[in-house]
Amino acid sequence: MTQKTVLFDKHQVAGARMVDFGGWDMPVNYGSQKDEHHAVRNNAGMFDVSHMTIVDLSGERTQEFLRYLLANDVARLEIPGKALYSCMLNESGGVIDDLIVYFFASSNFRLVVNAATRDKDLAWIRQHAEGYDVRVNERIDLAMIAVQGPNARELAAPLIDELWRADALALKPFTAMYAGEFFVARTGYTGEDGWEIVMPNASAAAAWEQLLAAGVAPCGLGARDTLRLEAAMNLYGNDMDESVSPLESGLGWTVAWDPADRAFIGRAALEAEAAAGGLRRVVGLLLEGTGVLRGGQKVIVDGVGEGEITSGGYSPTIERSIALARVPAGAYERAKVDIRGKLKDVRIVATPFVRNGKIRIEI
Amino acid sequence: MSEMPGDLEYTKEHEWLRREDDGSVTVGITDHAQAQLGDLVYVELPEIDQELEAEGEMAVVESVKAASDVYAPVSGVVVAVNHDLTDDPESINTDPYGDGWIVRIQPSDDLDSADLMSPDEYQAMLDELDA
Numbered sequence: 001m002t003q004k005t006v007l008f009d010k011h012q013v014a015g016a017r018m019v020d021f022g023g024w025d026m027p028v029n030y031g032s033q034k035d036e037h038h039a040v041r042n043n044a045g046m047f048d049v050s051h052m053t054i055v056d057l058s059g060e061r062t063q064e065f066l067r068y069l070l071a072n073d074v075a076r077l078e079i080p081g082k083a084l085y086s087c088m089l090n091e092s093g094g095v096i097d098d099l100i101v102y103f104f105a106s107s108n109f110r111l112v113v114n115a116a117t118r119d120k121d122l123a124w125i126r127q128h129a130e131g132y133d134v135r136v137n138e139r140i141d142l143a144m145i146a147v148q149g150p151n152a153r154e155l156a157a158p159l160i161d162e163l164w165r166a167d168a169l170a171l172k173p174f175t176a177m178y179a180g181e182f183f184v185a186r187t188g189y190t191g192e193d194g195w196e197i198v199m200p201n202a203s204a205a206a207a208w209e210q211l212l213a214a215g216v217a218p219c220g221l222g223a224r225d226t227l228r229l230e231a232a233m234n235l236y237g238n239d240m241d242e243s244v245s246p247l248e249s250g251l252g253w254t255v256a257w258d259p260a261d262r263a264f265i266g267r268a269a270l271e272a273e274a275a276a277g278g279l280r281r282v283v284g285l286l287l288e289g290t291g292v293l294r295g296g297q298k299v300i301v302d303g304v305g306e307g308e309i310t311s312g313g314y315s316p317t318i319e320r321s322i323a324l325a326r327v328p329a330g331a332y333e334r335a336k337v338d339i340r341g342k343l344k345d346v347r348i349v350a351t352p353f354v355r356n357g358k359i360r361i362e363i
Numbered sequence: 364m365s366e367m368p369g370d371l372e373y374t375k376e377h378e379w380l381r382r383e384d385d386g387s388v389t390v391g392i393t394d395h396a397q398a399q400l401g402d403l404v405y406v407e408l409p410e411i412d413q414e415l416e417a418e419g420e421m422a423v424v425e426s427v428k429a430a431s432d433v434y435a436p437v438s439g440v441v442v443a444v445n446h447d448l449t450d451d452p453e454s455i456n457t458d459p460y461g462d463g464w465i466v467r468i469q470p471s472d473d474l475d476s477a478d479l480m481s482p483d484e485y486q487a488m489l490d491e492l493d494a
Contacts, residue, residue, distance in 0.1 A: 017401075028401075029401055032401075032402055032456075033402050033427045033428070034402045037427075222401065222427060222428055226427060290405060291405055291407070291425075292404060292405050292425040292430065294429075314404040314405070314425070314427050321404075321405075340407075340423065340430075
């Protein structure tokens with residue numbers, strides 16, 4: 001039995017092709033997935049991300065708790081509304097989930113975690129929150145719409161009451177604020193500017209209609225995946241999971257080592273792993289010829305070893321196939337990928353592939 | 364509602380087949396199949412003169428979402444492939460029964476023994492999938 005977001009009827013009316021995603025019946029595309037992708041790169045698109053799990057944490061020791069729970073350090077957040085991307089690790093350094101944490105006060109934070117990992121995330125958070133007297137409040141009363149693209153904020157601004165509109169438009173990247181019943185965050189998962197807007201379930205349908213009328217294109221999970229891949233943003237379950245550490249998932253930058261005495265969950269395992277050396281790394285791949293790179297395909301580096309594509313696909317912006325791959329340590333610029341028994345040449349490129357509408361790699 | 368020409372025959376794997384006057388057959392994938400796949404971005408074609416076995420892999424179509432095998436509806440030899448698909452795989456989306464054709468096969472067996480469906484039979488199968 002799949003769950004439906006409050007916008008389910010809107011997706012049906014718009015002719016969406018629906019798919020089961022983490023137990024939710026979600027739109028994968030409405031019409032052409034490529035058109036949806038280009039709408040976000042060139043103008044504005046919107047995604048129903050109400051399936052994501054919003055968790056509010058409160059209590060005097062909330063900051064202290066999160067400094068123990070998360071690999072990144074929430075003490076870095078000093079301005080109310082500031083957001084931080086972090087992994088939540090198990091004791092062996094494997095990634096339980098990746099999430100965004102918003103800071104309001106040392107006693108008040110908001111987490112947004114993945115839908116597919118909801119149950120284990122909540123169990124893990126609650127298990128550890130107990131010792132800190134932190135209240136864990138899952139906000140099933142809230143919906144979320146991500147409006148993304150170079151014109152997204154301008155087109156979505158009329159949703160925000162005039163009282164807060166100018167402040168909302170002035171939000172810096174990775175910062176959020178309350179605007180009446182709306183919570184507006186300048187964050188996203190596409191490599192474009194935009195907002196993620198959290199609102200009461202009862203307000204979502206009207207907001208969706210208003211955005212539609214403003215010319216914002218409804219976009220499904222399909223476009224969301226090609227957009228995030230071009231932006232080289234990890235997808236939990238594909239690019240990392242509980243069997244790998246952030247250090248081998250291209251997420252070493254999200255681990256806050258300083259201060260050295262902050263004993264977050266998984267720290268000892270990560271330190272041992274880093275000390276042992278020889279870590280695999282995550283790189284971007286560009287397919288030289290035709291074809292499509294896909295997750296699970298083998299990457300062969302002559303004289304070095306083998307790796308694996310964690311996410312791959314066709315890039316509508318570059319019009320070539322790109323991928324993220326976990327590969328052996330070492331300096332090399334070329335590799336081969338086994339596509340259905342044929343070895344195809346790929347080039348290792350610096351990511352992101354695309355950012356703010358522009359191709360960032362040498363073609 | 365999928366478009367479905369009445370002069371074609373269909374397979375349970377969502378390929379269509381047209382009997383040509385010279386005894387060969389032209390093969391593609393149905394409107395239903397292309398809609399399921401989404402925007403096509405790459406087609407891997409067989410070689411001319413390649414021998415195909417009925418229900419064996421014949422081509423691969425890749426969309427923005429996934430790769431999918433196309434099966435030979437009949438045994439035979441490839442006599443033509445649609446090279447235009449290399450630059451324009453999306454013609455399978457826009458014109459699956461016309462410009463989006465994939466191969467032409469010279470069948471080695473009697474076509475009437477092949478496992479093919481009439482338009483009505485294929486429609487009935489689609490209705491059952493939707494139900």
